[in-house]
Amino acid sequence: MSTYDTIVIGAGHNGLVCATLLAKAGQRVLVLEANDCIGGLAASREFHPGFHASVAQSFYALPGTLIKDLGLAKHGFEAASAPMDTIALSPDEGPVTIGDESVSGVSADDASAYQRYRRQLKTFAAALAPFWEKTMPGIGGNSLKELLTFAHMGLKLRMLGKDDMLEFLRVASLPMRDLVDEHFESEALKAALCWDGIVGSKLAPRSPNQAVLTLLNRMAGSHSGQHSLPAGGTRGFVSALRGAAEEAGVEIRLGAAVKNVLIEGDENGQRCRGVILVDGETVNANKVVSNADPKTTFLKLVGTPHLEIEFSNRIRRLRCDGFVAKLHLALKDRPQFTGVSTPDGRIILAPSMDAIEFAFDDAKYGHSSEHPVMEILIPSLRQPNLAPPGQHVLSAQIMYVPANPEGGWTQASRQALLDKLMAVLERYAPGIGALTLSAELLTPADLETQYHVTHGHWHHAEPAIDQLLMMRPTYEAAQYRTPIEGLYLCGAGAHPGGDLTGNPGRNAAREMLI
Known part of the structure; x- marks a missing residue:
């Protein structure tokens, strides 16, 4: 029976960050990942033969200090030297190009403002x-x-x-x-x-x-929140995280789904002693840190019999409804967006705040919007190895798409949403339908199933004011420690939240090393 200092549940980027820092401090660390690849939502996927994309499609919140702390440059990852422009397209205005310090395509007053x-x-x-x-x-x-x-x-x-x-x-x-x-x-x-x-x-x-x-x-x-896409993209980031982890001595096991956290109790209270895998294997450890979302961690892996009822109820009430879908297109040539010379920046198809608001209202009541809004990248323009020579990948984040729509996700409802998305794209990039070899649509329900994230929420729990800072995800578990001795959190459901920052993983490691 194997024994480790720490077991990390989940090989998403926060789990790998936490594991690497613990191993650098001399611990024997095991990372257990249910899927057959690492990286979580940043993992690269082949959605059509020869075409690759990831759910997390760009960098805008990754701190430079984390790259340095983990030595990621040694393993091939460096932040982009400059951010991408954001291009806002609208049928009522010309293209608006937004940079770090300036904006064009607007009035002089707006540019100064x-x-x-x-x-x-x-x-x-x-x-x-x-x-x-x-x-x-x-x-x-x-x-x-x-x-x-x-x-x-x-x-x-x-x-x-x-x-x-x-x-x-x-x-x-x-x-x-x-x-x-x-x-x-x-x-x-x-x-x-x-x-x-x-x-x-x-x-x-x-x-x-x-x-x-x-x-x-x-x-x-990096870049004060402006989006960037380094040469290696998210795939290079995940590869560098793995290199840093393995160099530090971290053991990573893929296809190793955790069924339960092993908890022992006596008159002195409860303590985490390791995990039990789905295949029945028990792995012992002095500490366990979960990169899974809080609901999965406490309600599934720990179980309510081991928790106070008030704490269990707070976890049940966490708001974590995913509202983002992903669209990947395999294209046989570069698309051309009206008014955009080269689509190598980030493109926003949301012509007004009302358009965003109305799409939100549709999803709030369980429907996909008739007029979807989205954020688009053509990452293959900066990473040619994502597609065959001369061909391209379109990666889009779609707001707002409910995790559990009225009537559920059926083949018909998926096709209806895909048709709406393609109609929007055709309006801004005429002829894109004829360029499309294949389309992959991932709803929040798909993200939940494939990436084990409750309701497919990016941040594991809504980053609302009552679920932020010293209340994230809830009190008694907001400082990475949990009510069960030896059990910690390191995922996006912990402070400061989601996005590709690595801060929850880094902060959790520091707490565990005190």
Whole structure:
């Protein structure tokens, strides 16, 4: 019977980050992955012979410090030297091209306002950046170290200066629509800027809550939240993570699904002792850290008999409805989008904030929108090995698509959604249908089935204000530790949340090494 210092459940990027840092600290670490490949939502998949894509399609929140901490450059991964432009397309306006410091295709007033908007958000993002890479202390009974974290946060905000601090406190909980309406006139520009705060969440431009905080979290990464696609893409990132993990001594087992976390109890309480695999094998460990989402971890792998009823109920009530679908197209030639000379940036097909809002309303009531909105990349323009020579991959994130639509996902409902998506694409890229060799549509239900993520939610749990910071995913499990001694969380359901950041995995490893 094998015994390890730590078992990591799930070889998504956070699990690999956590495992590598633990192994670098001298631990014997085993990563167990249910699928036959590593990387989770960042894993590359061959969706048509010779054509490859991944669910996570670009980088915008990956911190440079993580690349350095893990030595990923040694294993072939380096962040892109420059971000991509974002191109917002609309039938009512010409193309709007959005860069880090400037925007074109809009009025002079909007162009000037954009520079002020970016400067202000960068200031706010820089003030918050240290706290995405730290454990957020709980409320009450804090140690000196935890009190110093709160004091550090207060100091960083105070150092903004009175005007910026007051402005931060005002805008931090604004709906994205209110924020961009204050600055701009162009509908296409406003819709594209809203997108970066709400994508992946069950939010629309008018939704109150935390979209601005989510945006500031994303802006703490490389290129201040602007999207990039390094030469190796997500496939190169996952390969480098594996190289770093194996160099550190991490053992990775694929096709090794965990059935239960092994828990023993006595008069002194319960303690995690390892895991039991689906095939019946028991693997012992002093600690187990789960990269699975909180509902899967506690309700399936641990089981409610081992949990207090109040804690179980809070986990059951976590909001984690996936609202993003993925579309992959195998194309026999490069598509041409109207008004775009070369589609090698990120393209937003959401002509207005109302278009986004109406698509959200449809999904909220269990229907796929009649007028879908989406974000598109042609990653093969930067990574030719994703497709055969001269051919291309289109990768699109579709907002909003319900995980459990009225009537369920049937072949007919899938085809109906695909037809709508192709009609939208044809409107902006005439002739794309004739270029399409094959299409793969992954609904949130597919993401749940194939990637073992409850309801297919990107972030494992909605990044709402009551499920963020020292409350993520809920109290008694918000500092990576759980109510069961020896059991930890390291996935997107832990602070600071989802996206390709690695921060939950890094923060969890630090807690486990204390």
